Amino acid sequence: MNRVTHFLPFIFFIFFIIALFSFLDKDEDQLRSVLLDKNFPDFSLPKLESQEIVTGQDLSELPSLLNVWATWCIACRVEHPFLMRLKEESTVKIYGLNYKDQREKALKLLDQIGNPYEFSIFDQKGKLALDLGVYGAPETFLIDEKGVIRVRHVGVLTEDVWEKKFKVILDE
Amino acid sequence: MSEQKMAYKFLIFLLFLAPMVAQSDTSKELYSFTGTEDQERFSNLLETYRCPKCQSSSLAGSNAPIAKDLKTEIHRLIKEGKSDKQIEAFLRSRYGDFIIYKPAFRMNTLVLWLGPFLLLLVILILVVNWNISSKRKVKDLEAENIVKAVERTRLKKLLEED
Numbered sequence: 071m072n073r074v075t076h077f078l079p080f081i082f083f084i085f086f087i088i089a090l091f092s093f094l095d096k097d098e099d100q101l102r103s104v105l106l107d108k109n110f111p112d113f114s115l116p117k118l119e120s121q122e123i124v125t126g127q128d129l130s131e132l133p134s135l136l137n138v139w140a141t142w143c144i145a146c147r148v149e150h151p152f153l154m155r156l157k158e159e160s161t162v163k164i165y166g167l168n169y170k171d172q173r174e175k176a177l178k179l180l181d182q183i184g185n186p187y188e189f190s191i192f193d194q195k196g197k198l199a200l201d202l203g204v205y206g207a208p209e210t211f212l213i214d215e216k217g218v219i220r221v222r223h224v225g226v227l228t229e230d231v232w233e234k235k236f237k238v239i240l241d242e
Numbered sequence: 243m244s245e246q247k248m249a250y251k252f253l254i255f256l257l258f259l260a261p262m263v264a265q266s267d268t269s270k271e272l273y274s275f276t277g278t279e280d281q282e283r284f285s286n287l288l289e290t291y292r293c294p295k296c297q298s299s300s301l302a303g304s305n306a307p308i309a310k311d312l313k314t315e316i317h318r319l320i321k322e323g324k325s326d327k328q329i330e331a332f333l334r335s336r337y338g339d340f341i342i343y344k345p346a347f348r349m350n351t352l353v354l355w356l357g358p359f360l361l362l363l364v365i366l367i368l369v370v371n372w373n374i375s376s377k378r379k380v381k382d383l384e385a386e387n388i389v390k391a392v393e394r395t396r397l398k399k400l401l402e403e404d
Binding site: 075078082104105170195196200201202203205206 | 372
């Protein structure tokens with residue numbers, strides 16, 4: 071008995087270290103979205119391509135991706151080629167959410183590097199982005215056929231992320 | 243001391259004063275309220291919420307665009323007459339518990355709140371235990387000594403009787 075109590079602090083210490091190490095693995099940058107498994111928030115904003123107002127009804131081809139992007143967002147350029155590939159290879163439609171940007175600049179950029187989106191929602195004030203809990207760009211949401219947000223990814227969308235986070239849900 | 247050296251020292255002194263300029267809080271001037279009460283609420287709220295982008299600073303201390311948006315949003319909500327609870331619900335429904343610096347007391351935060359006390363309790367129990375056992379050892383030793391002394395006198399007596 072006495073021997074066990076002597077070793078208790080050491081055992082505690084070991085557990086503590088194990089607990090701390092297990093936290094190290096967690097991706098701190100990825101805040102868990104509270105919007106997961108909730109309906110996509112209502113919105114009414116102009117299209118980037120025209121002044122036409124779009125609402126949730128216009129995200130009609132579900133399931134689809136909503137990709138938050140901007141011309142000032144460097145990481146968005148990194149994932150751009152992958153989005154172009156998705157557009158070619160995948161049946162999933164991609165909608166853009168142009169976040170706090172200037173219309174001319176955004177359109178010019180899409181002209182230059184290609185447009186992977188069906189259309190982009192022009193969210194200059196970040197209103198819809200705020201409702202989505204966006205805190206940086208790029209961010210990508212997967213909306214299922216019922217209009218429910220199923221996946222949220224903060225950061226560059228890579229092949230690896232696509233396979234592990236998005237494809238799994240789509241294949242269900 | 244030469245004048246030049248004095249001047250250098252003065253300049254270095256001025257350098258250390260530089261951070262004082264940074265003290266001015268611009269958020270107060272940007273967001274106007276009709277009553278001072280709302281103004282105070284606004285300032286307090288900005289301290290209680292965390293900036294989602296730069297995760298170790300409050301909304302008040304952050305200049306990230308998202309923090310500015312949230313400030314504007316809180317300003318709007320206060321002006322619309324929303325209560326602190328409603329504002330918290332608004333932020334939590336978008337950014338989750340993370341946005342609140344002080345975690346709520348709920349099942350999944352139980353360890354966070356009670357963990358330190360539990361640890362303290364365990365340590366206290368251990369310390370008391372060790373104390374008792376070491377005291378017992380001392381007592382045992384004393385008892386042994388007494389027995390030895392008694393035996394010694396008995397032995398002495400036996401030897402003397404011989």
